[in-house]
Amino acid sequence: MDVDEAMVRAAFGQEDKPVKACTHSSAEETLFALVEKGSVLDVKQFLEKNRGMYLDSIVTRQTLSCSALQLAARQDNFCMIKTLLDGGAMLLNKPDCEYEHLSHPCHSKDLSEHLAFIESYNAITSPSYIALTSDDPLCTAFELVGELNALIDKSDEDPFKNEYEKLRDKLEDFSTALMGKCSSTNEVLTLLRGKNTNKDYISSDYHFPTLDKAIENNAKTFTVDPKCQKVLLTTGFSSVHPKWAYSNNEALYFFYVVCLVVLCGLLQPFLAILCILVPCAKLNDKLKNPWARFLLAFFAHVQFSFMYIVTTVSALYLAITNSTYTTLTGVYESYIMSYAIGLIITIAVDMKLIGYKRYMSCIWNTGNVALLAYFAAQTILVIVYYHRSYDNSEEAALIIVFCRFMGSMGCMMNAFCMFNYIQVTSQLGPMLLSVKDVFPDASRFFCVFSVLQFGFTWALYILYYSGFDDSAGHSYIETSWRLVWALFGVHDMEALHNSAQLGCAGNNTNHSSHNSTLGEDCPIHVTKTSVYIQNYLALYIYIGYCGIVILAFLNIFIAMIATTYSRVQDNREKEYKFVCISTSMLYARRPFSLPPPYNIFELIRNVLVKFVRRLCSTSRNKTTPITKVEPCNYDQLIKKLLYMYFTERCRKQYH
Structure with missing residues (x-):
């Protein structure tokens, strides 16, 4: 033991308390000390002298409990990790706590388990360890990035959230640095296509498995790398914009966009019919371009919007006038139904490609x-209405209201x-991404506002309450709406009094006698003086509402939105580029x-073509030719x- 360390231990009364590491053999202690020191030559000499030694023992030093390999990985010492692996050290295991489940380590009451969990991830996220132990270091790094992102999303109240973010940034810097070492277009394409020997992936211009892996795990720094x-x-892949979209002439850019959009919109039905009935190799290759697919999807949605509005208005008109369906209305409804079925197919395919959680995480x-x-609920209501043949009943009116x-x-x-x-547009895309990040703040404000709105509305309602009658619920809703309009600067105390006063409190009274218009059965004794005082008390409640809700919470909400918006402004370009590439x-x-x-x-058509090809191949010969794939x-x-x-x-380390 060092003299300085002995003096420190003696000063704090630790000399008589043995450390847990003393339970291990001297050889394991020596190896751990050499790894901690970082002396690769000494470790090599030690392993040569102690061949066959077990290298995976867990050694405890104060708050640190790990093996020699885990310590070297935490230090990101490439030579030390290589030496220990060559000496027979076993690979590190991932933490036992699976990030897909709710058993997050922050739920554990034991701090040591949480620290051990973090230290385990600190070791397995070492670039040196990944490079020496993984067949595909990039994909392994992306998988770990996805796990850390899941931990970050589930650990909003975890004090160690910053540790996960640092580990994620370390992995993203490692993957981006590898991309930066590429010196040619072919090298970048090879890196993006990944370790896949499938002929379709090699020959296709729009399939990049490594990039798919990065997008799947939200490795944004690698995805938006300039190279x-x-x-x-x-x-022609990176964005849904064509190459001339980056022109400096905005007027020419806008003219080209309008012309191309109108042309694609007019030719879309004919192009679709041509592609289905007369499959052409050149046409199919053009339609594989994400920009072409994006334009077709956009115009299909515009057509659906027009058809949906026309069909909805026509259905309401026919229901009101009791008219019969026309052929044109049937065509519109057939198109709407077919679009809905096609949209279900598209959603199912997208969920299979990117996963249910990731698909639903996008609010759009x-x-x-x-x-x-x-649309399904509206269709069911329409079918029920015409099947039951309602005339002028209450049920028919309710169905029409819900249908509307x-x-x-x-x-x-x-x-x-x-x-x-x-x-994905360069003009509006970054703004929409910033607005999307403001939604959590809006939901928090809405929760607080709902509680305050409920309290102040009931306060005014009880102040004017005089018994249950037909207008009680209506008066409560009117009072609540008057308070909501006060948020926008519409202050009308007279209307507020009229909407809140019920029964006796809402009638003319004198200063001394009971109101005679309601007879002796009126349950509340009201005079002109009491109503005057009642209105002033209501005014104090209203002033409290304006002070707490409008002046305090509304301005706090505006400040929260401004802070969040300014914070996300720094990363909006990165987020926008990531959205464009992931959409493409x-x-x-x-x-x-x-x-x-x-x-x-x-x-x-694809099912029929596949069936015919299988039928023809089985009728000719069952042997399949061997396709030679280049390594x-x-x-x-x-x-x-x-x-x-x-x-x-x-x-850099030695200089």
């Missing part, structure tokens, strides 16, 4: 699900779904080139990039 974007632009995608729900509500909500959700296409990837990965409702017929040079490229990365890091 990655530049290479993807050469394939939830609009598609809500649109289908409202479902139609109006469907139109609103239909407009809400347009944000799926607006969010999703459109490129879809098995259908056409949007709803044309994807229904494309699905039928992928991804492994050689990864080794080259890792060599350059660790060589540069060693030079």
Whole structure:
């Protein structure tokens, strides 16, 4: 023991308390001390002298309990990790607490378990350990990034949340640094296509498994890397914008967009029919481009919006006038039904590609699900109405009201779904992403506002309460609405008094006698003086509402939104680029080139073509030709990039 350490232990009364590490053998203690010191040569000499030694013993030093390999991984010492692995050390295990389940380590009462959990992730996220133990270091890094992102999302109140964020940033810096070592377009493309020997992936211009893995785990720094974007632009992939969208002439850009949009909108039905009936290789290749698929999906949604509004208005008109259905109305409804079926297919495919949680995490995608729900409810109500043949009954009126509500909500959700296409525009996309981050603050304010609104409304209601009658519920709602309008500067105390006063309190009274207009049965004795005082008490409650809700909480809410908006402004370009690339990837990965409702017929065509091909192949010969696939040079490229990365890091350490 060092003399200084002995003096420190003696000063704090620790000399008589043995450390747990003393339970281990001297050889294990020596190895742990050498690894902690960072002396690779000494560790090599020690392992040569003690061949066959067990290297995975857990040694405890004060608050640190780990093996020699875990300690070297925490230090990110490449040579030390290589030496221990060559000496026979076993690979590290991931923490026992699975991040997919609710058994988060922060739920544990034992602090030591939580610290051990963090230290385990600190070791397995070491770039040196990943490079030496993984067959595909990039994919392993992305998987760990996804796990850490899941831990961060579940640990809002965890004091160690910053530790997870640091580990995630370390992995993202490692993957981005490997991308930065690429010196040519072919190397970047090879890196993005990943370790996949599938011929379809190699020959296709729009399939990048490594990039899919990065987007799946929200590795945003790697996805928006300038080299990655530049290479993807050469394939027409990176964004849903065409190449001329980056022109400095905004007027020419707007003119081109309008012309292209109008042309695609007019030709979309004919293009879809041509693609389905007369499949052409060149046309199919053009439709594989994500920009083309995006335009087709956008115009299909615009057509659906027009048809949906026309169909809803026509159905209401026919219900009101008791008219019969026309052929044109039937065509509109057939289109709406087919679009709904095609949208269900698209949602199912997207959920299979990116996962249910990730799909529903985007608030704009939830609009598609809500649109289908409202449309289904509206269709059921219409069927019930015409099946039961209601005339002028109460049930018919209620069904018509709910049918109108479902139609109006469907139109609103239909407009809400347009944000799926607006969010990738360079002019409006960053703003929408910033607004999306403000929603949590708005939900918190709404919860607090609802409680205060409930309390002040009931305070005014009870002050004027004089018994239950037909206008009681109406008066409560009117009082609540008057307070809501006060948030927007509409202060009308006279209307507030009229909406809140009930029974005897709402009638003319003199200063001394009971109101005679209601007779002797009126339960409350009201005079002019009492009403005057009552109104002043209501005024004090109203002033309290204005002071607490309007002056305090409303301004706090505005400050919260301003703070959140300014915070997300720094990362909005990064978020916008990530959304553009992930949207392009999703459109490129879809098995259908056409949007709803044309994807229904494309699905039928693909099934028939596949069936015919299988039938023809079995009738001819059951032997399958061997396809020679060229070996992928991804492994050689990864080794080259890792060599350059660790060589540069060693030079920085020694210089």
